Amino acid sequence: MTVKVTWKLPDGTEITGAAEAGQNLMQAALAHDVPGVIGECGGTLSCATCHVHVAPEWAEACGAPEDFEDAMLDMADDRDETSRLSCQIEASDALDGLVLIVPDA
Secondary structure, eight states: OEEEEEEEOTTSOEEEEEEETTOBHHHHHHHTTOTTOOOTTSSSSSOOTTEEEEOGGGHHHHOOOOHHHHHHHTTSTTOOTTEEEGGGOBOOGGGTTEEEEOOOO
16 A cells, blocks of 8 residues: 655645555655655664654654654754654555655755
């Protein structure tokens, strides 16, 4: 199954693409050339270059960061209560239509 995800960029541009169920959303962002999602560590949870803000209406569905992700998010600029590392969000049926906001770099 594919899941529809929309990334909102700082300039107002939106990129909508598909992610395969089970794929992390950093990989999906890279596959769709989403600017601002770099994924420097390749999804090994050792950087914060895939930081995104989950749209408020999707925050509960995505869940809160685990302890180690929470610590890594301390390295991210513009962190807020909906901040997540997109490498730690896995595409699933429950997230079909998800909106992620890419912070201004």
